[in-house]
Amino acid sequence: MFGHLKAEDFTNLLDGAKLTERLHAHLQSCPQCMKTFESIQGVRNQIEEMRAESAEYIPEPDWTEFRSDVRTALLSRSVKRETANRGWLGGMGWQPAMAWGISMVLVIGMAGVLWNHQHEHLGSQTEAVSVDNTAQDDVDLNSLAAMSQTDVFDELIQLDADEAQNLQMILDDMAQEGVSQQ
Amino acid sequence: MDRILTAPTVMNSKEADPDITLVERYTSGDMTAFDELMIRYERQIYRLCYRFTSNTDDARDLAQEVFIKAFEHLADFRKESSLKTWLYRIATNHCINHVKSNTQHFVEVTETVRQTSATAHAELEEREQRDHFRKMVKRLPPKQRAILELRIHEQLSYEEIATMSNRSVSTIKASVFFALEKLRKLVKEPLKTRSEMKLQ
16 A cells, blocks of 8 residues: 555654644554554553653762762863873973974074084185185295395395305315315 | 653754853853753763663763763854753763673673563563563664653653754654664564573
């Protein structure tokens, strides 16, 4: 037979709701739907009876203690969570830890930049000094090499009489030593 | 029956809901709101838990867990449903999980009852049938059992249960029917022996 009651219709019927005329007519003429309804109604009535019985003798706890236990558990869990957070952040919350970390990175970065800058400056100075020294040495060598024989004699010419005499004596002694060696 | 059908549903005016005011007081640090909220719902939640556990200690522990979880997440309560519905949802989920993890325990209780009923006096037959019915209610799949508990024992409206479970009212009504139908079949079944239970 078509048009059987749906699950929802049975529940409405159990709750005392009125069916539409079509469904009501069907229920009256369909033994299958009527049987289902009656058996379900029996179960429903048994549950209602059970409810009425159980409402009388459900033993209840001490409500003050019950609330106190809940409050204590909430506090305890809250403390545990806080401790767990402190455990790996070293006693700091997220924001201070992050600020601390950023500061450290900045300080290290600045120090690195300064060190690098300073190192580069010192390097250029050393190079400059070494370049200067090389130039000085070159100048000295150049000046000696450039000094001609004439300049030496020019200096000799500038000797006074005593100095010239002493020098002459030295030269004579050297000449004599050379002769005797031969 | 009419009373059930006309049970108040989710409040239209959230500003007038005293629960919302209490929640706001609690989340802003007013600890006196804690006791007020507890007093409003502790008995209802405990009784729901008791119906699932049939044990005062377990029911108390379960109900306390419900409130601890609720208060820990009270700031997340979006006020889209009533606080009552929200609390019942947490409680129902806890109870369903409890039943799922204690299924074997219920089987053994059933066996004890069977042994007792075998020696029961004829005058106690009616009582025995009621006990049997209770045990069969406990053998319902947890979600079907929860729907019957919420609807028949707690007398929540279909709209409230629908809000709690994110289902339509039609689905909830159909679920009530299927739960009753399942219970009818279970009650018809003869009690099984321990060995039969183990084979399942």
